[in-house]
Amino acid sequence: MSRLKTVGKLLFFIGIPMIPLAVFWFFPMFVSIWLSFTNWDYISPTFDYVGVENYTTTLTSADFYQALWNTALFAVMTIIPTIIIGLLLALLLRKGLKGETWFRAFLFSPWITPMVAMSIVWTWIYEPDVGLMNQVLGWFHLPQPDWLTDSDTAIWAIIIVTVWKNAGWAMLFYSDALSKIPNDLYEVSHLEGASGLQRIKTVVLPLVSPTTLFLAIVSAINAIQAYDQIQVMTQGGPSGSTRTLLYLYYQMAFEQFQMGQATALATIIVVFTMLLSLIMFYASKRWVHY
Amino acid sequence: MAKIRMVDLSKQYDNQDRKTIDRFNLNIEEQEFVVIVGPSGCGKSTMLRMLAGLESISDGELWMNDKVVNDIPPKDRDIALVFQNYALYPHLSVFDNIAFGLKIRKTPKDQIKKQVEKTADILGLTDYLKHKPKSLSGGQKQRVALGRAIVRNANIFLMDEPLSNLDAKLRTHMREEIMQLHRRLKATTIYVTHDQTEAMTMASKIVILKDGYIQQIGTPKEVYNQPKNIFVAGFIGAPTINFLPGKLSNEEIKLLDGTVVGGVQQPLFHEGDVIIGVRPENMSLTSEQKGIPMSVRFTEMMGADMFVHGEVQGEKWKIRVNPDEDICVGETIYIQLDANKLHVFDPHTEESLYPHKELV
Numbered sequence: 001m002s003r004l005k006t007v008g009k010l011l012f013f014i015g016i017p018m019i020p021l022a023v024f025w026f027f028p029m030f031v032s033i034w035l036s037f038t039n040w041d042y043i044s045p046t047f048d049y050v051g052v053e054n055y056t057t058t059l060t061s062a063d064f065y066q067a068l069w070n071t072a073l074f075a076v077m078t079i080i081p082t083i084i085i086g087l088l089l090a091l092l093l094r095k096g097l098k099g100e101t102w103f104r105a106f107l108f109s110p111w112i113t114p115m116v117a118m119s120i121v122w123t124w125i126y127e128p129d130v131g132l133m134n135q136v137l138g139w140f141h142l143p144q145p146d147w148l149t150d151s152d153t154a155i156w157a158i159i160i161v162t163v164w165k166n167a168g169w170a171m172l173f174y175s176d177a178l179s180k181i182p183n184d185l186y187e188v189s190h191l192e193g194a195s196g197l198q199r200i201k202t203v204v205l206p207l208v209s210p211t212t213l214f215l216a217i218v219s220a221i222n223a224i225q226a227y228d229q230i231q232v233m234t235q236g237g238p239s240g241s242t243r244t245l246l247y248l249y250y251q252m253a254f255e256q257f258q259m260g261q262a263t264a265l266a267t268i269i270v271v272f273t274m275l276l277s278l279i280m281f282y283a284s285k286r287w288v289h290y
Numbered sequence: 291m292a293k294i295r296m297v298d299l300s301k302q303y304d305n306q307d308r309k310t311i312d313r314f315n316l317n318i319e320e321q322e323f324v325v326i327v328g329p330s331g332c333g334k335s336t337m338l339r340m341l342a343g344l345e346s347i348s349d350g351e352l353w354m355n356d357k358v359v360n361d362i363p364p365k366d367r368d369i370a371l372v373f374q375n376y377a378l379y380p381h382l383s384v385f386d387n388i389a390f391g392l393k394i395r396k397t398p399k400d401q402i403k404k405q406v407e408k409t410a411d412i413l414g415l416t417d418y419l420k421h422k423p424k425s426l427s428g429g430q431k432q433r434v435a436l437g438r439a440i441v442r443n444a445n446i447f448l449m450d451e452p453l454s455n456l457d458a459k460l461r462t463h464m465r466e467e468i469m470q471l472h473r474r475l476k477a478t479t480i481y482v483t484h485d486q487t488e489a490m491t492m493a494s495k496i497v498i499l500k501d502g503y504i505q506q507i508g509t510p511k512e513v514y515n516q517p518k519n520i521f522v523a524g525f526i527g528a529p530t531i532n533f534l535p536g537k538l539s540n541e542e543i544k545l546l547d548g549t550v551v552g553g554v555q556q557p558l559f560h561e562g563d564v565i566i567g568v569r570p571e572n573m574s575l576t577s578e579q580k581g582i583p584m585s586v587r588f589t590e591m592m593g594a595d596m597f598v599h600g601e602v603q604g605e606k607w608k609i610r611v612n613p614d615e616d617i618c619v620g621e622t623i624y625i626q627l628d629a630n631k632l633h634v635f636d637p638h639t640e641e642s643l644y645p646h647k648e649l650v
Contacts, residue, residue: 184377187344188438192391193365202394206381289381 086170370439552629581624
């Protein structure tokens, strides 16, 4: 009897929080997986089952591979600089400079500013003739690309904005991780005569590695889900050069109304995200020290 | 082997008015085991960190062998430092923790292996070389920290309260191990602690520090038997020494009521008020007619000894007695002081009235 009571209690306490999760997450997910086997066009009341056709079409289309490449490039090129710049800023600010708090707040401010607003400002900065970016490049006699309208540079423009936004956020996590390293450990390496670089390699990097893993996974998921900056700055163009998987999904679903194919793509994105997280998690066993 | 000489060594932090260390003078001979002891905040750790090169020296000269090392970086000072909190790298195995300094110094791999294995053997860590610090006990961690110091064959060992984080039993055990290690390696050792027991049991020379000033330098026996001032007398010895105001006249030590309790050990030519100091073991129980009355507040049974705490003329006193004595709380007992073991201090300067030879 008491056992039954315990089970009842458990179900009650776990069940209630599960309701919103089930309604707004599990249910839509299953519906979208189910939709990925249909040819629903988002508007008509009718649809047919098409089997795995949506998946085969997606996996054989050139657009998909272009978007996959863009996503991979975007992810790698935002994660690595975000982590490096974040750590360097945190190391710099650890020295206790004057006005450090202000500097920290200043660096962190991009993270709390809405991406849409920032993207609009950055469109002005990237304006080829009068934008700030090319003005500055001009002073140093560097090439002044067309940024958002050139298919070679558009993705880099978006990467720069994203890194600029994320670096302050990464810095905050690293600052916390660095503050938890006992001073003794630096002193030991100082006594043994380790150089600054050796100290970073032998003390700092291993001891902040859990933070690095966390930032890498979250940044990877953010990169896969990047949408605002692309929507405001390039809408996936020019000629698909900034179209990531998620943006391709958006275009398929809400511009071309191919809901079946779009949900198939969404399912593929979810599987990718899971695989990526798993790989990072297992790979991390080699270099993350808790 | 290494000699150390500190000449008027001072340390003043920018944000403080008072010097943390003020004109510290000390000579340390080869192979000596010197313990710097004092209450927290007396500057003893700062002193050690100055020796290590982790703190800059504000004033004075620090000599190691025949060189002034004030501006020599820590790695070139031939020292090894053992920290209170072990300071082990959590991500490295015991082997790599011990090998850390050698690796930084780019020692050849086979030599590292040889030296680490030898060190692990000395410290009984051979079976743990592959373990990470978090799977070790406190004593083992401290041994790894010692290993990191030993492996480099440094000639000077600096130890900053290395046993403070261990429980009482382990502390006694590690104390012994450190002493054995010192006998074996013969490195000049400077050991900082707030624990007078560690100082008394380990040191060949004790330096007692208070508020950045040296109070007394001497062997354990000297600082115990001939404390230079009231602070040293009270700091060294457990349970602590008892004090009572008294008088000195005609080279006789008297209580305020005129009772003669002893004579001076050498002529002092001093008349007037003094503070009498007497250790708990330099007293005995006696009959009502001959003794000073003491009202008993509580007793501590230690097994081999019993300590009786009580009040004598308004001062809190402790006395060591035979554990077989039957003494009850609230009772009045009568005590007699060992006439030849009394300390007398000037009540104003708090210095001992007995002259001291100055050890530096």
